[in-house]
Amino acid sequence: xxxxxxxxxxxxxxxxxxxxxxxxxxxxxxxxxxxxxxxxxxxxxxxxxxxxxxxxxxxxxxxxxxxxxxxxxxxxxxxxxxxxxxxxxxxxxxxxxxxxxxxxxxxxxxxxxxxxxxxxxxxxxxxxxxxxxxxxxxxxxxxxxxxxxxxxxxxxxxxxxxxxxxxxxxxxxxxxxxxxxxxxxxxxxxxxxxxxxxxxxxxxxxxxxxxxxxxxxxxxxxxxxxxxxxxxxxxxxxxxxxxxxxxxxxxxxxxxxxxxxxxxxxxxxxxxxxxxxxxxxxxxxxxxxxxxxxxxxxxxxxxxxxxxxxxxxxxxxxxxxxxxxxxxxxxxxxxxxxxxxxxxxxxxxxxxxxxxxxxxxxxxxxxxxxxxxxxxxxxxxxxxxxxxxxxxxxxxxxxxxxxxxxxxxxxxxxxxxxxxxxxxxxxxxxxxxxxxxxxxxxxxxxxxxxxxxxxxxxxxxxxxxxxxxxxxxxxxxxxxxxxxxxxxxxxxxxxxxxxxxxxxxxxxxxxxxxxxxxxxxxxxxxxxxxxxxxxxxxxxxxxxxxxxxxxxxxxxxxxxxxxxxxxxxxxxxxxxxxxxxxxxxxxxxxxxxxxxxxxxxxxxxxxxxxxxxxxxxxxxxxxxxxxxxxxxxxxxxxxxxxxxxxxxxxxxxxxxxxxxxxxxxxxxxxxxxxxxxxxxxxxxxxxxxxxxxxxxxxxxxxxxxxxxxxxxxxxxxxxxxxxxxxxxxxxxxxxxxxxxxxxxxxxxxxxxxxx
Numbered sequence: 001x002x003x004x005x006x007x008x009x010x011x012x013x014x015x016x017x018x019x020x021x022x023x024x025x026x027x028x029x030x031x032x033x034x035x036x037x038x039x040x041x042x043x044x045x046x047x048x049x050x051x052x053x054x055x056x057x058x059x060x061x062x063x064x065x066x067x068x069x070x071x072x073x074x075x076x077x078x079x080x081x082x083x084x085x086x087x088x089x090x091x092x093x094x095x096x097x098x099x100x101x102x103x104x105x106x107x108x109x110x111x112x113x114x115x116x117x118x119x120x121x122x123x124x125x126x127x128x129x130x131x132x133x134x135x136x137x138x139x140x141x142x143x144x145x146x147x148x149x150x151x152x153x154x155x156x157x158x159x160x161x162x163x164x165x166x167x168x169x170x171x172x173x174x175x176x177x178x179x180x181x182x183x184x185x186x187x188x189x190x191x192x193x194x195x196x197x198x199x200x201x202x203x204x205x206x207x208x209x210x211x212x213x214x215x216x217x218x219x220x221x222x223x224x225x226x227x228x229x230x231x232x233x234x235x236x237x238x239x240x241x242x243x244x245x246x247x248x249x250x251x252x253x254x255x256x257x258x259x260x261x262x263x264x265x266x267x268x269x270x271x272x273x274x275x276x277x278x279x280x281x282x283x284x285x286x287x288x289x290x291x292x293x294x295x296x297x298x299x300x301x302x303x304x305x306x307x308x309x310x311x312x313x314x315x316x317x318x319x320x321x322x323x324x325x326x327x328x329x330x331x332x333x334x335x336x337x338x339x340x341x342x343x344x345x346x347x348x349x350x351x352x353x354x355x356x357x358x359x360x361x362x363x364x365x366x367x368x369x370x371x372x373x374x375x376x377x378x379x380x381x382x383x384x385x386x387x388x389x390x391x392x393x394x395x396x397x398x399x400x401x402x403x404x405x406x407x408x409x410x411x412x413x414x415x416x417x418x419x420x421x422x423x424x425x426x427x428x429x430x431x432x433x434x435x436x437x438x439x440x441x442x443x444x445x446x447x448x449x450x451x452x453x454x455x456x457x458x459x460x461x462x463x464x465x466x467x468x469x470x471x472x473x474x475x476x477x478x479x480x481x482x483x484x485x486x487x488x489x490x491x492x493x494x495x496x497x498x499x500x501x502x503x504x505x506x507x508x509x510x511x512x513x514x515x516x517x518x519x520x521x522x523x524x525x526x527x528x529x530x531x532x533x534x535x536x537x538x539x540x541x542x543x544x545x546x547x548x549x550x551x552x553x554x555x556x557x558x559x560x561x562x563x564x565x566x567x568x569x570x571x572x573x574x575x576x577x578x579x580x581x582x583x584x585x586x587x588x589x590x591x592x593x594x595x596x597x598x599x600x601x602x603x604x605x606x607x608x609x610x611x612x613x614x615x616x617x618x619x620x621x622x623x624x625x626x627x628x629x630x631x632x633x634x635x636x637x638x639x640x641x642x643x644x645x646x647x648x649x650x651x652x653x654x655x656x657x658x659x660x661x662x663x664x665x666x667x668x669x670x671x672x673x674x675x676x677x678x679x680x681x682x683x684x685x686x687x688x689x690x691x692x693x694x695x696x697x698x699x700x701x702x703x704x705x706x707x708x709x710x711x712x713x714x715x716x717x718x719x720x721x722x723x724x725x726x727x728x729x730x731x732x733x734x735x736x737x738x739x740x741x742x743x744x745x746x747x748x749x750x751x752x753x754x755x
Contacts, residue, residue, distance in 0.1 A: 035600030
């Protein structure tokens, strides 16, 4: 397992937006990254230090490709990749920490504790298995938790989609938390059954949920007639007879009798003695006979019959003309009750009409036969006395709903939600129990890991010896520094640095670097770190070392790290870069091609600098001097298009100065170092104004600790391209053949200098 790529870096200091290019090779087993100060080396080493310490980075967003998987910064605490990083943070935290704490010890195995170490190794194998079991249990827990979470999300969405509506409605924002909380409570109370709804009730509540506010409906104002009270009076009329001198012809012919009766009444009213039909005189005897036939008793009976008929017809008309509410006027959930009630009332009204019509028919028959007894053979229908009240009760319910519409709708939604939760409760409890069981398995596995770790730590406390690595470190210091004045003295908590037996004071930068680097390299032998599968990172390990010390440091680094699972070295020192480069080139055997070389540069996106990792410039790989690479950069700036942003010229002054210093060191070697850059420039015959311009430019802008300091006045860099042209002219004036050859080299043989 190794680091393959820096997949992306977002807002990580100078790495504002970096993504590993598709055409850039992945890291190999041995890796060298070259970049000037300020180009992002420290940022990369800090992120790898965070990975080593299993902590999330406190800047930006990062992802590293490890074992074909992208590991984001927030996942660093769970990384198991063994990493050791040498950088300024390591030195400050472990070697020369603020407050003067002693250096922590490096643990090795004492000879007399071999058996205990074997037991430690056995326990570590068991702990590894327990950790694997723990990892498997965590995976199962994550899967179970995920299934439970997705279940709650899905079911909450069903509730939300079913019960959402326009306007103010708490179910419009219903989420998994509310579903889960209520379901858990329902499961704890074991009362799911009481919330389950039958399909008719559920349909009714859904209708209430979907209902819109409707107008109130007027109740039916109708009273059923007392049919049983009609029968005696009608029977009495039908059985009554008229005592009179009946004329047989009129008695036998109802229509003739009615016609004659109407004619007699008309003659009475007009007081005429002539027949209105034939205008012949009416015989007095005939009129007396007719008067005797249509006696007062006869007229009284007919009047009573007609009165009774009018009453019955009025009752029938009331029943026939009674208006009932339309079913659409009521809320949908009431329609199922309203329809049978309405039908029952209509059936009752029809029975009333049929019965009344039958009585009317009998009474009309009696009118035609007043001298005869007529039998009433009509049965009284059985009426539902409460049919009107039941219908009006539904209407009253409708009107009450109008008064409490919002509460009723809200209650319907709540009952529907509880029904939906109750229907899913069995599955929810099963998923919850599975998640809890998986979580318990994780706790048990973690406890097993802790128990094994405790046993290991107890044994390791018994076998710790850090005197041996201290003696070895002291021997390394003596060889490295050439004297034995500086020593590491063993203390209970770690090591103390002494000079000639006394606490060391005022260490030089070279001594500080030597102690820190040797301590780091020795720590790679610590049994807590598996070198052969681990990643070793060194960020500028030879900073502030003179040339002799640099060669010594390189020797230690190469010998102590070549067996590492992966090595990543970052440097701005070209001499050290060259040593590491040749080390990699001379690798043999299976690792012959297991190395890569990269460089750090800036890109400009119109707003600010953005560091990037890219393939090493061929000039840095093909030549043993940085001069070729820097000359190529200078030439590209001088002859290329003007930069879109002054920020692209941040590093130009330092490039110009370093090219000039190297060029003049060989061109005017007799001037020595005391004359300085200006003295050497004056030794070359060229345009004096351009000389002054070049010197002022490099003196003003190149004396910085890093390329492109944040407080640089960008407007002063506007002359960068013109000054680079002046530098080329100055070098031509000193050695035109050299410049011509260099231009041909850096342009890959791209023609002669025609200037």
